[in-house]
Amino acid sequence: MTDLSNSKELLKSLVERIEKLTEEKQAIADDIKDVYAEAKSSGFDTPALRALIKRRAEDAAKREEREAILESYMNALGMLSDTPLGQAALRAVG
Amino acid sequence: MTDLSNSKELLKSLVERIEKLTEEKQAIADDIKDVYAEAKSSGFDTPALRALIKRRAEDAAKREEREAILESYMNALGMLSDTPLGQAALRAVG
Amino acid sequence: MTDLSNSKELLKSLVERIEKLTEEKQAIADDIKDVYAEAKSSGFDTPALRALIKRRAEDAAKREEREAILESYMNALGMLSDTPLGQAALRAVG
Amino acid sequence: MTDLSNSKELLKSLVERIEKLTEEKQAIADDIKDVYAEAKSSGFDTPALRALIKRRAEDAAKREEREAILESYMNALGMLSDTPLGQAALRAVG
DNA sequence: TTAAGCGATAGTTTCC
DNA sequence: GGAAACTATCGCTTAA
Numbered sequence: 001m002t003d004l005s006n007s008k009e010l011l012k013s014l015v016e017r018i019e020k021l022t023e024e025k026q027a028i029a030d031d032i033k034d035v036y037a038e039a040k041s042s043g044f045d046t047p048a049l050r051a052l053i054k055r056r057a058e059d060a061a062k063r064e065e066r067e068a069i070l071e072s073y074m075n076a077l078g079m080l081s082d083t084p085l086g087q088a089a090l091r092a093v094g
Numbered sequence: 095m096t097d098l099s100n101s102k103e104l105l106k107s108l109v110e111r112i113e114k115l116t117e118e119k120q121a122i123a124d125d126i127k128d129v130y131a132e133a134k135s136s137g138f139d140t141p142a143l144r145a146l147i148k149r150r151a152e153d154a155a156k157r158e159e160r161e162a163i164l165e166s167y168m169n170a171l172g173m174l175s176d177t178p179l180g181q182a183a184l185r186a187v188g
Numbered sequence: 189m190t191d192l193s194n195s196k197e198l199l200k201s202l203v204e205r206i207e208k209l210t211e212e213k214q215a216i217a218d219d220i221k222d223v224y225a226e227a228k229s230s231g232f233d234t235p236a237l238r239a240l241i242k243r244r245a246e247d248a249a250k251r252e253e254r255e256a257i258l259e260s261y262m263n264a265l266g267m268l269s270d271t272p273l274g275q276a277a278l279r280a281v282g
Numbered sequence: 283m284t285d286l287s288n289s290k291e292l293l294k295s296l297v298e299r300i301e302k303l304t305e306e307k308q309a310i311a312d313d314i315k316d317v318y319a320e321a322k323s324s325g326f327d328t329p330a331l332r333a334l335i336k337r338r339a340e341d342a343a344k345r346e347e348r349e350a351i352l353e354s355y356m357n358a359l360g361m362l363s364d365t366p367l368g369q370a371a372l373r374a375v376g
Numbered sequence: 377t378t379a380a381g382c383g384a385t386a387g388t389t390t391c392c
Numbered sequence: 393g394g395a396a397a398c399t400a401t402c403g404c405t406t407a408a
Contacts, residue, residue: 008264014133018126018147025122032115039108053112142257163236170290202321206335209314216307227296241300
C-alpha cells in the first residue's frame with residue numbers, strides 16, 4: 001500500500017464523513033422547521049416562539065458563565081467542586 | 095383539562111423539542127469541525143476540501159448554471175482570451 | 189518638554205491616526221457594499237460576481253495551484269470520470 | 283447600442299469600481315498595520331493600544347445610541363434637533 | 377514560526 | 393421580494 005493510495009483512501013473517508021454529517025445536520029434543521037410549522041398551525045406566533053427560545057439559550061449561557069467564574073474562584077482556593085468540602089463551600093456562597 | 099393548560103403543555107413540548115433538536119444540530123456541527131481539523135492535521139488543504147465538498151453538493155443542473163453565469167461574465171470582460179483554451183472556446187461560441 | 193509628555197503626545201497622535209484610517213477603511217467597505225447592491229439591482233448574480241472578482245484577484249500562479257489541488261482531490265474521488273472532458277483529461281494525465 | 287453591450291459595459295464598470303475600492307481598502311489596512319508597527323517600535327504595547335482603540339470605539343457607539351434614543355423621544359414630541367427649540371430641549375434634558 | 381483565539385466578512389434563512 | 397439577523401468561514405493577531 002503506497003502513501004498515495006493511503007492519502008486517497010483517507011480523503012475519501014474524510015469526504016464521506018463530512019457529507020454524512022452534513023446530511024444529518026440538514027435533516028435536523030428540517031425537523032426544527034417542522035416543529036415551528038406545527039407550532040404555527042397550533043396558533044403560536046413563530047417570531048415570539050423564536051424569541052423565547054433565544055432568551056432561554058441566553059439565560060443558560062449566562063448561568064454557565066457564572067458557574068465557570070465561581071468554579072475558577074473555587075479552584076483558586078483549592079476547592080474542587082467534586083469534593084464534599086468544595087460542595088459545602090458552594091452551598092455557602094450559593 | 096382546560097384549553098389553557100393544554101396550550102401550556104403544548105408550548106412546553108414544542109420548546110423542549112426545538113431545544114433538543116438544536117442541541118443535536120450543534121453537536122453535529124462540532125463534529126464536522128472536528129473532521130476538518132483532522133483533515134488539516136493530515137496535511138489536506140482545508141479551503142480546497144471545502145470547495146470540493148461544495149462542488150459535490152451542488153447538483154449538476156445548478157452547477158452548470160453557476161458556471162454558465164460566471165463564464166458569461168468572464169467572457170464579457172475578455173478573460174477567456176488570455177488562454178489558448180479560452181480562445182478556442184470563444185471561437186466555438188463566436 | 190519631558191519624556192512623559194512626549195510619550196503622551198505620541199500616543200495621542202498614534203490613536204488619532206489609527207482612528208482616522210479605520211474610519212476611511214469602513215467608508216470604503218460601505219462603498220463596496222453599495223456597488224454590489226447596485227449590481228444586484230441591475231440584475232447581476234451577486235455570488236457569481238464575487239466569484240469573478242475573487243478569480244481575478246488571485247494571481248495566476250496561485251490560481252493554478254489551487255485548481256491543481258482541487259483537481260487532485262477530485263481525481264482521487266473519481267469525480268472527473270463523470271464527464272467526457274474529465275475522461276479525456278484522465279487519459280491525458282494517466 | 284444593444285442591451286447586451288450595455289450589460290457588458292456595466293459589468294466592466296462594476297468590476298473595475300469594486301476592484302479599485304478593494305485596492306484602496308487594502309492600502310488603508312496596510313497603513314494601519316504600519317502605524318501599529320511604529321507604535322510598537324516606540325515602545326507601546328500593541329495589544330493594549332488595540333484595547334484602547336476598541337474601547338474608544340465602543341464608547342462612541344454607545345454615545346451615538348444614546349443620542350439616537352434621545353432624538354427618537356424628541357421626534358415623538360415634535361421637537362427636531364435642528365431647531366432652536368429642539369436644541370433648548372436637548373440642553374434641558376442633557 | 378505555527379497553532380489557537382478573535383474579529384471581520386460572506387452567505388443563508390427568516391420576517392415583513 | 394427586500395431587509396435584517398444569524399450562522400459559518402476566513403484572515404489577522406498573539407502567545408508559546
